[in-house]
Amino acid sequence: MWLVTVLGVIYLSAAVAAQDSNTVLPTAVFEPPQPNLQLQSPFSEPYSTEKVVLKCTIDGSSDWNIKWNRNHLEISGSDLFLSEEGSKLTITTETSAVYTCRGEHKIKGISTKDSNTLEIKVKDPPIPTVKLLTNWKDVFESERVEMSCEVGVSDWTFSWYKDGVPMNYEMPKLSIPSVTQINKGKYQCKVLLKSRGVSSGLSNSVDINIYAEKAKPNLNKSTTFEKMYPGESIQFNCEVTLATDWNYIWYLNGTEIPGANSPIYKMDSISHSNGGQYFCKAKRGQYFSEESDKLSLQVSDPPKPRLKLLTPWLDVFEKEKVEMSCGVNDPTWTFTWYKDDQKLTKSTSLIWDEKGSKLTIGSIVRNHHGSYACKAHLTLRGVRSELSIKLYVKVYESLPKPQLAKNLAFDPMYVGEHVSFSCKVSVSSGWKYKWYKDSNVIANSGESLTINLGLQDKGEYWCNASRDDILIFQSNKIHQDVTEIPVPLLKPRNKQLDVFPKEMVELSCKILLGSGWTYTWYKDGKMIQANKDVVIGTNGATISFRSDPSHHKTQNYTCKAELKDRSVHSNFSSKVTLMVYDATPNVTLLQSPEYSLMHTGDSVSFRCDVNISSGWKFLWFKDGDKFEKDDHHNISSAQVKDTGIYTCQAERDSFRLQKSQNMQIEVKERPQAEVILLTGWAEVFSTDTLVLMCKVKESEDKWNYTWFREKIAVGEVPTEKYTVTPQNDPDQSHYTCKGIRTERPTYSVESSPFKTKNLLLKRRILLSVSGCLFFGIILAFLGCIYFKIRKPVVAEERPEENELFLTMKKQLEHTENSCPLVEYITDAALNEGPKKENDDIGLIRSDSTELMVTTQEDQAVMVSTGTENGGAMISFQKMS
Numbered sequence: 001m002w003l004v005t006v007l008g009v010i011y012l013s014a015a016v017a018a019q020d021s022n023t024v025l026p027t028a029v030f031e032p033p034q035p036n037l038q039l040q041s042p043f044s045e046p047y048s049t050e051k052v053v054l055k056c057t058i059d060g061s062s063d064w065n066i067k068w069n070r071n072h073l074e075i076s077g078s079d080l081f082l083s084e085e086g087s088k089l090t091i092t093t094e095t096s097a098v099y100t101c102r103g104e105h106k107i108k109g110i111s112t113k114d115s116n117t118l119e120i121k122v123k124d125p126p127i128p129t130v131k132l133l134t135n136w137k138d139v140f141e142s143e144r145v146e147m148s149c150e151v152g153v154s155d156w157t158f159s160w161y162k163d164g165v166p167m168n169y170e171m172p173k174l175s176i177p178s179v180t181q182i183n184k185g186k187y188q189c190k191v192l193l194k195s196r197g198v199s200s201g202l203s204n205s206v207d208i209n210i211y212a213e214k215a216k217p218n219l220n221k222s223t224t225f226e227k228m229y230p231g232e233s234i235q236f237n238c239e240v241t242l243a244t245d246w247n248y249i250w251y252l253n254g255t256e257i258p259g260a261n262s263p264i265y266k267m268d269s270i271s272h273s274n275g276g277q278y279f280c281k282a283k284r285g286q287y288f289s290e291e292s293d294k295l296s297l298q299v300s301d302p303p304k305p306r307l308k309l310l311t312p313w314l315d316v317f318e319k320e321k322v323e324m325s326c327g328v329n330d331p332t333w334t335f336t337w338y339k340d341d342q343k344l345t346k347s348t349s350l351i352w353d354e355k356g357s358k359l360t361i362g363s364i365v366r367n368h369h370g371s372y373a374c375k376a377h378l379t380l381r382g383v384r385s386e387l388s389i390k391l392y393v394k395v396y397e398s399l400p401k402p403q404l405a406k407n408l409a410f411d412p413m414y415v416g417e418h419v420s421f422s423c424k425v426s427v428s429s430g431w432k433y434k435w436y437k438d439s440n441v442i443a444n445s446g447e448s449l450t451i452n453l454g455l456q457d458k459g460e461y462w463c464n465a466s467r468d469d470i471l472i473f474q475s476n477k478i479h480q481d482v483t484e485i486p487v488p489l490l491k492p493r494n495k496q497l498d499v500f501p502k503e504m505v506e507l508s509c510k511i512l513l514g515s516g517w518t519y520t521w522y523k524d525g526k527m528i529q530a531n532k533d534v535v536i537g538t539n540g541a542t543i544s545f546r547s548d549p550s551h552h553k554t555q556n557y558t559c560k561a562e563l564k565d566r567s568v569h570s571n572f573s574s575k576v577t578l579m580v581y582d583a584t585p586n587v588t589l590l591q592s593p594e595y596s597l598m599h600t601g602d603s604v605s606f607r608c609d610v611n612i613s614s615g616w617k618f619l620w621f622k623d624g625d626k627f628e629k630d631d632h633h634n635i636s637s638a639q640v641k642d643t644g645i646y647t648c649q650a651e652r653d654s655f656r657l658q659k660s661q662n663m664q665i666e667v668k669e670r671p672q673a674e675v676i677l678l679t680g681w682a683e684v685f686s687t688d689t690l691v692l693m694c695k696v697k698e699s700e701d702k703w704n705y706t707w708f709r710e711k712i713a714v715g716e717v718p719t720e721k722y723t724v725t726p727q728n729d730p731d732q733s734h735y736t737c738k739g740i741r742t743e744r745p746t747y748s749v750e751s752s753p754f755k756t757k758n759l760l761l762k763r764r765i766l767l768s769v770s771g772c773l774f775f776g777i778i779l780a781f782l783g784c785i786y787f788k789i790r791k792p793v794v795a796e797e798r799p800e801e802n803e804l805f806l807t808m809k810k811q812l813e814h815t816e817n818s819c820p821l822v823e824y825i826t827d828a829a830l831n832e833g834p835k836k837e838n839d840d841i842g843l844i845r846s847d848s849t850e851l852m853v854t855t856q857e858d859q860a861v862m863v864s865t866g867t868e869n870g871g872a873m874i875s876f877q878k879m880s
Ligand SMILES: *[C@@H]1O[C@H](CO)[C@@H](O)[C@H](O)[C@H]1NC(C)=O
Pocket: 220, 221, 222, 237, 238, 239
């Protein structure tokens, strides 16, 4: 099309040029005729540059040279004339002018007058204007551009130029619906009056600028903060720097935000729902720009500040210090502090730094307790966080006391044992401990102190607890005693350490100090185990076994003690050496003297003998019946009942030896001596001489005799008879006698004493009593008895005495009132002499004793008397 247009324009130009060449020549005149100037072109008012043909006519002659004047000035041929053909002048008009012509005669040389004037008014061709119909000269590819070429005349044809080059486009409107880079350029137009070959000049030009790049808005936002917090304000700016007249469209997360079409999108108080990706587009006309880059708006809640305790404890004591920090990840935040939800203000004990990130509660007092929290602020942006977690500060009212405890309750403890003390403060935490022993610091700061005890560790322990070097408390004190492990005391229960086979041995091991010891036993260095032969007592405190000579005759026993639950082991005890005999010993029963026949009053001594070892206890058996004795069984004065078979046995503890051999003895009654008064009853009142005779009763043996007056032997030669005279016995004493011989029995039993003085006195008294008091009442009875018994002299005496005794005894039994005679006799007997104190119990007893066979008591007296005097008694002693 453009091509067609261009070609058209060229063609038109050619056509106009061809027309110009048609010229009309003038004819010659003679007389100076009046030239007639005529316009031969069709247009009275040509456009400049249009060819105009002027015709100057002089008489119709052609002899004339035509001279042309323009504005009264001759036109030299060279300048204006396009062509001159006789009378026709073709000129190209430029400006309006007044033309005349005249002729000069070619031959005659005359000239005519000037012709009429012909004024040719020249019009300029109209100049078109290019008008942009669309809004913008600066456009983007694909935008539509429309221009029109406007001119005030009609019938002209249009011609468009781009960058001075004809576009061969003849329409008055130039429309480019979608521009591309090639459309960039300077647009102009011309108008052509084709019929006359007149073309206008070029119009104004319209520069169409086509941006090489696409329109892309710049998007920025008023804040550079990565994160925004609800309530903050923000403004997005969207701008396309190229071109103008934009409208804007805003998008959030790809969705158009309705009603937002200014280059600024502003939110005064954002919320979470405003978060997302923002971009914008610009629009003008139907043209939409590219999307801008995307900017995201991140709306998040303010960070919850982290409240941290900087000092180690939340539970504290007065005067301590608590420090807390409050923080968020971003250092631009500042903080405020709250206690029990009330905002805190600074004071001397509540201080914080400029940003408020660290709170110091110094020198705690009681009312500092409470819940502490903080808030974070971005002051410049007016943002504040929610409250942090709370930290509860507890303030103790009283200072605690550390408790010192010991893992083992034992006291004392032994060298080598381990003891652990622990020091503990029950409230709060973070305590540091300091240990003391007897006021000396122990290098240990832990909660517990373990000591491998030595003697030097004995003492008093305590600890101090502190924290932050501020608070110091002292614990209770514990005294720890340490002693050497005692050596156990080994003691044999047996008195003898030389023992016999199968003899029970019992040893005990003991530590006096403390309790809970257990003991182990060693024999010749080897530990002893309990078995059927060896019994180990509770905790091993004793061991008992039957000795056994099979290994060693000497056996060394030791023991050790230990506290099992404490691993305390003592050293060995001292040693007990046991000597074990090969065999059990014989028990021998020894008798001294060795006679098997004895008489009453003989002494015999048995001895039970074990001639090995000692510590024996003896058991005695007579006829198989046991009786208790020591090693001797002495019979100092044998009796008939001592007859029997004797054995003994030895034992110590429960170890019993075989019985001894039997020893048999027989004890016979010792013969009795008696004193016979040979002096007759009738001679009582006439003589002072008494003849006594000694006799061993019922004995077939031959005897020699010894006599005793008041227990003292009298008479050098042993004689059968003894005569008492007032000369040799003025006091009339007691007389006894005894049989002696060289063979066994070597002596008889001593006779009962014969009291010479009493006899005489009693006879006198009895005679008077019988005569005066009882004569009438019991004469017959007495007489009967008296005469019956009195036939032999010796026999006569005794019954009389007996009767007297019996009678008096009876009388005493029957009547309580005492006869004056009895009193007399009693007094007399009492007054008889100091020598017989033993007989002073009473007349009756005294009498009966003297008249009866001598009692054992008396015999004892006799023996002792005999011993004192020597003589016959000595021989008796020897015998026994
Ligand atoms: C954002 O863009 C606007 C318009 O182009 C400009 O005036 C402003 O200075 C820009 N702001 C920033 C922070 O770049």
